[in-house]
Amino acid sequence: MKLYYIPASCSLSPHIVLNELGLKATLIKVDHKKHLTESGDDYFKVNSFGYVPALELDDGTLLREGPAIVQYLGDLKPELGLVPTHGTLGRYRLQEWLSFLTSEVHKGYIPLLYPTLAGQYLDTAKPKLEKRFAWINEQLATRPYLMGDSFTVADAYLFALTGWGQAAWLTSYYKTDIHFDHLHNLRAWYDRVKVRPAVQKALREEGLV
Ligand SMILES: N[C@@H](CCC(=O)N[C@@H](CS)C(=O)NCC(=O)O)C(=O)O
Numbered sequence: 001m002k003l004y005y006i007p008a009s010c011s012l013s014p015h016i017v018l019n020e021l022g023l024k025a026t027l028i029k030v031d032h033k034k035h036l037t038e039s040g041d042d043y044f045k046v047n048s049f050g051y052v053p054a055l056e057l058d059d060g061t062l063l064r065e066g067p068a069i070v071q072y073l074g075d076l077k078p079e080l081g082l083v084p085t086h087g088t089l090g091r092y093r094l095q096e097w098l099s100f101l102t103s104e105v106h107k108g109y110i111p112l113l114y115p116t117l118a119g120q121y122l123d124t125a126k127p128k129l130e131k132r133f134a135w136i137n138e139q140l141a142t143r144p145y146l147m148g149d150s151f152t153v154a155d156a157y158l159f160a161l162t163g164w165g166q167a168a169w170l171t172s173y174y175k176t177d178i179h180f181d182h183l184h185n186l187r188a189w190y191d192r193v194k195v196r197p198a199v200q201k202a203l204r205e206e207g208l209v
Pocket residue numbers: 006009010011032049050051052053064065066067102
């Protein structure tokens with residue numbers, strides 16, 4: 001398998017999941033401005049949309065979209081419990097989380113990532129995003145991970161997204177000054193996830209620590 005990634009982006013989520021599962025994949029870094037891989041290949045020829053993550057299977061099949069990729073990976077080793085079993089309510093809960101994270105949180109960041117959109121739109125987008133994080137904080141009041149007692153692929157996705165509010169280089173370049181220090185459950189969750197060996201390994205492999 002090959003995972004196409006941009007350091008510190010949403011592709012950190014499947015990268016963490018690969019490490020949690022102990023699966024080997026070739027990591028291919030993509031330059032987010034030039035859309036070239038490290039070896040100079042045109043990334044648009046891999047994914048015509050130009051975005052990561054993209055997972056290339058051993059038979060050459062390409063799987064796109066973070067929520068689909070992490071479920072595919074989790075299902076390769078169901079015994080590790082990173083995804084609930086198909087057909088159970090737990091699986092729909094997972095999809096509920098992944099849909100919420102992708103549409104309400106991930107894409108909620110977009111206006112903040114483009115400084116040229118600063119102004120009224122930003123003033124609307126930022127409180128919305130903060131409200132969603134506050135809600136996540138409430139959910140974490142009674143459980144250590146998003147789905148309950150154990151880490152799932154939803155935690156990997158949220159970790160990638162919350163990192164955008166933490167990294168100084170991002171907050172100074174973009175307008176991602178979303179802070180969690182007052183959201184104690186989310187803060188504790190972030191610290192809990194960050195020390196997981198698989199997460200540390202992914203951060204090292206992406207050059208982030
Ligand atoms: N719908 C896609 C969106 C992925 C996405 O927004 N990727 C960003 C990084 S977080 C990206 O690659 N941006 C570079 C670009 O669009 O050229 C998914 O959920 O996987």
